[in-house]
Structures are given as structure tokens and as C-alpha cells.
Amino acid sequence: MQTIVGVRFKKAGKIYYFSPGRHEIAHGDEVIVETECGRVVLGPREVEEAGSQPLKTVQRKATEKDLQKVEENHRQEKEAFKICEKKIRLHGLPMKLVDVEYTFDLNKIIFYFTADGRIDFRELVKDLAAVFRTRIELRQIGVRDEAKLMGGMGCCGRPLCCSMFLGDFEPVSIRMAKEQNLSLNPAKISGICGRLMCCLKYESAEYKKSCSKRRPKPPKQGGRVASAEGEGKVISLNAQRRTATILLDSHKTLVAAWEDIIAVEQEDKA
Numbered sequence: 244m245q246t247i248v249g250v251r252f253k254k255a256g257k258i259y260y261f262s263p264g265r266h267e268i269a270h271g272d273e274v275i276v277e278t279e280c281g282r283v284v285l286g287p288r289e290v291e292e293a294g295s296q297p298l299k300t301v302q303r304k305a306t307e308k309d310l311q312k313v314e315e316n317h318r319q320e321k322e323a324f325k326i327c328e329k330k331i332r333l334h335g336l337p338m339k340l341v342d343v344e345y346t347f348d349l350n351k352i353i354f355y356f357t358a359d360g361r362i363d364f365r366e367l368v369k370d371l372a373a374v375f376r377t378r379i380e381l382r383q384i385g386v387r388d389e390a391k392l393m394g395g396m397g398c399c400g401r402p403l404c405c406s407m408f409l410g411d412f413e414p415v416s417i418r419m420a421k422e423q424n425l426s427l428n429p430a431k432i433s434g435i436c437g438r439l440m441c442c443l444k445y446e447s448a449e450y451k452k453s454c455s456k457r458r459p460k461p462p463k464q465g466g467r468v469a470s471a472e473g474e475g476k477v478i479s480l481n482a483q484r485r486t487a488t489i490l491l492d493s494h495k496t497l498v499a500a501w502e503d504i505i506a507v508e509q510e511d512k513a
Contacts, residue, residue, distance in 0.1 A: 245292050248301065249285025250276060255391065257410045263287055264300040273305035278346045280305055280313050309347075316345040323375065327354055330370050338362050341384065342392045351378040357389050387412055390436035397434060397442075404441050415439040419447035424479055461501055462487055468504040472497055 248268055249258040261276055268274060270286035277299065305313075320343045328340050338358040345352055352375055356362075364381050371379045384392075387405065394406040405412070420432050420443055434440045462468050462477050468489060475491035487504060489497045 244289045245298070246287050247285075247290055247298060248274075248283050248287050250274060250281040250301075251284045251410075252279050252281040255406055255408055255410060258284060260285075260298060262298040262300045266301055266304060268301060268304070273310060275302045275305055275309060275347070277302070278348045278350060280309060280347045313347065316347070316349070320345055323352060323354075326374060327371060330367055330374075334364075334367050334370075336362055336364060336367060338364070341389050349377060351380060353380045353382055355382050355384050355388070355392060357384060357386065386436040387438055390434065395435050397440070398431075399442075403434070409441060412441070413444050415441060415444050419443040422447055424481070461485070462504060462506055467507040469507050470497060470499050470504045474507055 246263055247260045248263050249260055251258055259276075259281075266274075268283055268287060270283055272283045274281060274283060323345075324340065324343045327343065331338060331340060338356045340354060340356050342355040343352065344355070352371075354371070362383070368379050368381060390403060391405040391409075395403050397403050415438070417427065417439065420427060420439070423443070423446060425432055425443075432440055432443065461480055461482065464477050464480055466477050467474060468477055468487070470489060470491075472495070473491050473493060475489040475497065477487050478490050478496075479488040481487075485501045486498050487501060489499060489504070491497055
């Protein structure tokens, strides 16, 4: 067994695991790890040792001086952002600068940008290196990463999930919207990044979990069922209310509870 702590270097960034070493570290502490300053989001816990590579160790807890340096780095990032934007316009590059990040020790500056295709930014890197006299890295990101970095408000009226708590992006499919009987209008199921909303993923899992725990199981959408008012076809389901909307053979529409309907096997056509 070994003791680990989980550290985030950004508000909703990926969680990295380190050994606390001999330091007494608790949830919420600011710590210095290699060239970065991060916050402990998972307190010390015992886990089984896995892999041949030993975990890197937390160097120390961050001091007041370290936190002041982090704030100073943030101020320098804003200045670096303005300078880089001017250089991009000077070189006429078809790219959009999104964010700038200094490492804690100032040995490297990372410029995050979006672009439609590959960009030859070699001359831009040379100019930036001449200005800042440190290592320069330009990192192209996608539209979902851009939304995560910039933040904003979702259609639900709350801050974007990706910028608040989602550490990693998971694949989202149109099937998840269909399972929840949502409108397939792209404008209604897409986030500000233009991709399918991340919340479709974890809400889809909750729908499946809810349905699997309850009895009876839901009827199949499009399947034939029998009710007290006759037989018909299921045209929609409401998983939370456990009801089905049925188009009866008499052309009437009926909303019935799952418990009140029975699946009807269709006869094979010869």
C-alpha cells in the first residue's frame, strides 16, 4: 500500500496523483510539485501500488511568498497575452489566441490557440522567445478546450460544467439525446462550443441506472403494447415518471404507467 494525494493545477483541470512524502498534507492545501503550484483536491488515502514507475513526491506546502508569486505570474500572463496577439497580427497568422500560462518557475510560457488547420508558427515562436527570453510553447486546442478555458453560461443558466468541475472530456453521442427523448435540434442540445452538451453523458447514465433499478422495466420505444384501452404503439417514454405515450390502433393517444401496459409480441410475417 502507498499513500497518495490528488492535485489540480487548474480550477477544473485533470487530477494528478503524487506521494505526500513526509509532509502532512490535507484537502485544500496549496502545494509545490516540480515546476507547478497546485491545490490538493483529494486528501491522503491508501491505495495499492500499481505500475513500475514510482509516484513523484510533493516538494513542500506553498508559502505566502509562493502564492504571491502565483498572483504575479497571472499578471504577467495578461501582458504576455497582449504581446502575443500583436505578434500574431504582425505575422498575419489565421489563429485565435485563447489563453497564456506561465509555469511557476517562469522557465516556460504556454500559449493556447485555436485554428482551422495546421499553422506554421516558427517565426512567431522566434519573436516571442526574443521578447520573453524563456522557453516558448504554442499548443493548439479544440473548441471544447476553448470553452473550458474561457468559461461562460450554459443554456440551463448555470456556469459551464467543463469550466467548473469536469476534469476530462468524455465522448457524447446523439444516441444519448434520443434515449432521453430530447429534441434533436442541434441548437437545443449543443453547448456554446458547438458540440453536444457534456451533461447528456452523465444524465444518460443516470437514466439507465434509474430504469435498471425499477420494476417493471420500461417498454421499448416503437414496440407494440396492450393497455386497458386496447393495443397500440409506444411513441415516447418518460423515464422519470415511468410513463409511456401510446398511439392506440383506434388513433387515440394514451399516456399510461409502465405497470399498466404489457408488451405484445408481433407475429412474424410469412
